[in-house]
Amino acid sequence: MTDLSTMLPPALRKALDLLTDPPAEPDVSKGYLDLLNTPEDDDVAKNTGVIQAAWASTIGSFFYDNVQALSRRFIAAWQLPIDWLSIPPGGTALDVGCGPGSITAQLARAVGPDGLALGVDISEPMLARAVNSAAGSQVGFLRADAQRLPLRDQTVDAAVSIAVLQLIPDPAATLAEIARVLRPGGRLAVMVPTLRPPIDLGIKLPTGGAHLFSEDEIGDILEDHGFVSVRTKSIGQLQWVRGKLG
Known part of the structure; x- marks a missing residue:
């Protein structure tokens, strides 16, 4: 019998060892490991709002990729705190809602050639762009739902989630999942849009299916x-939240 795991790219071969329920026949036909379309996925809430639909489209993923690249270059609020994450060389870093993979690529440089940077997203067009631009020997991408991460407990050294929690139907479930897969002492950095004064006006505005977080949420x-050591920093309507798993 052919061992299909030996036919996988190196990063996805490493990822298989971290999965709660590794597939017997891994589907990597599109360059990423597709872990969706199982009966269990029907029980997870889906975002059907217009913003999620736009980002999940081919045109939307192209637009998002380019806007995000410009934002990271010129807007301080988008700068990832790589040094603060203290990712050990050879460690494992997780990008939840990785989109086109640019943040995952930054994590890959931090983990080094012996480490693993994994990007998780639900959008096929986004993952296609991620594979095209960032996949490599220590960078792999998984198609999975962030509300039910496919990784085993305590398998990740650091995690990030950049401007995506607002599009997840149950962001608290995603944060609980990240806590589950982080090793003790592992660090998390999250960026989300927040409601700041005038809050009442913001609540009444249409959100397109996106959740706007309160300042302490x-x-x-x-x-x-x-x-522990949870810290927040607001820049305009964006907020960074950092914490270390106790």
């Missing part, structure tokens, strides 16, 4: 799941 959720 993410921090409170992280503390509920065992994170």
Whole structure:
């Protein structure tokens, strides 16, 4: 019998060892490991809003990729705190809602040639762009739902989620999942849009299926799941939240 795992790219071969339920016949026909379309996925809430639909389209993923690249270059609010994450060389870093993979590529440089940077996303067009631009020997991508991460407990050294939690139907479930897969002492950095004064006006505006977080919402959720040294920093309507799993 052919061992299909030996036919996988090196990064996805490493990823198989971290999965809760590795598939007997891994589907990597599109360059990423597709772990969706199972009966269990029907039980997970889906975002059907217009913003998610736009980003999940081919044109939307192209637009998002380019806007994000410009934002990272010129807007301080988008700069990833790589040094703060303290990712050990040879470690494993997770990008939840990786989109076109640019942040995952930054994590890959931090883990080094012996490490693993994994990007997880639900959008096929986004993952196609990620594979095309960032896949490599220590960079792999998984198609999975962030509300039910496919990784085993305590398998990740650091995690990030950049401007995506607002599009997830149950962001608290995603943060709980990240806490589950992080090793003790592992660090998490999250960036989300927040409601700041005038809050009442913001609540009444149409959101297109996106959740707008209150100023303390993410921090409170992280503390509920065992994170310590939780810190927040708001820049305009964006907020960074950092924490270390106790």
